[in-house]
Amino acid sequence: MRNRRWTYMAVWTAVLALSITMTTACSDGKAQGGASGTKAGGSSQVDPVTSDSPSGSQDEEEEPADPALAALVNKTHPLQDSYAPDDLVMVEVPTIFQNAEVNQLRKEAAEALKGLFAGAEKEGYKLYARSGYRSYETQQALFADYVNREGEAAANRYSAKAGQSEHQTGLAMDVTSDSVSKGLKEAFGETDEGRWLAEHAHQYGFIIRYPEGQEGITGYIYEPWHIRYLGVELATKVFDSGLTYEEYANGNQAP
Ligand SMILES: [Zn+2]
Incomplete structure (x- = not known):
């Protein structure tokens, strides 16, 4: 559809803008998912926006307000060391750590998270926000700690x-x-809360970023707890496609 073109443009624009290459990882404490080993540097395969963009579409959608919201960040598309969002705010949902840094998200994502948690609560599910924003320095220390304990x-x-x-x-x-003791465990995906999250996150603008069985593509083990904000429109498209964000952003979306 006509929206697709903007979506792809937004994704690639964001990639270029941030000149990223990152990998994700959730490491905050224990079982999380993180990065992988393929290090990467900044290679970018920024290939053109899909060549099959519909021609003749007249109604383009509005241009995304902030292309960075759609940025693909993984082991081969890292962020610049110096990158730090300028609109971080404290999330207004139940958190676990006292550390103020990880209780932050960019403003738009924080607002969406509040709606997501409220939606879950309406269905009787209580969620906690365990780890959000992490600065380059925080991630550096975290990764070094994991390497010390378990090897790179x-x-x-x-x-x-x-x-x-x-x-x-x-x-x-x-x-x-609470059903997984507020931890980051694969079993979360099988809990009522985890299932609800997987089915409804996109309605609030988030996707489960590291789906089961896709480590070869995303670079990370299954992380039913790690959600990424993309905005409702894009998150819904990715959800409906059934693809990982890597595949979606590369234009391999099914028709
Ligand atoms: Zn994470």
Whole structure:
């Protein structure tokens, strides 16, 4: 549809703008997902926006307000070391840590998170925001700690090297529940809260960024707790496509 063109443009524009290459990782504490080992540097395969953009579409949609919201960040599309969002705010939902830094998200994402949690609560599910924004320095310290404890190869599967974490964008949040002791566990995906999140996150603008069985594409193990804000329109398209964001952003979307 006609929206697609803008979507792709937004994605690639964002990639270029941030000159990123990152990898994500949720590492905050224990089981998370993170980066992987393929390090990357900034290679960018920024290939053109899809060549099959519909011709003749007349009603283009409005241009996204902030292309960075659609930025693809992974091990091969890292962020610049110096990148830090300028509109971080404290989230207004239940959190776990006292550390103020991780309780932040970019303003638009924080507002969407509030709506998401309210939607869950309406259905009787209580969610907690465990880890959101992480600065380059925080991620660097975290990754070093994981490497110390388990070695780099292991750390790379669930945590990200600094600059490669989606958490540095201020658009990712690790969500959890009492049913998994507020931890980051794969079992969260099988809980009522985790299932609700997977089915409804897109309605609030988020996607489950690291789906099960897609480690080869995303670079991360299954992380049912890691959600990434893209805005309702784009998140819904990605959800409906059934693809990982890597595949979607590369234009491999099914018709
Ligand atoms: Zn995460």
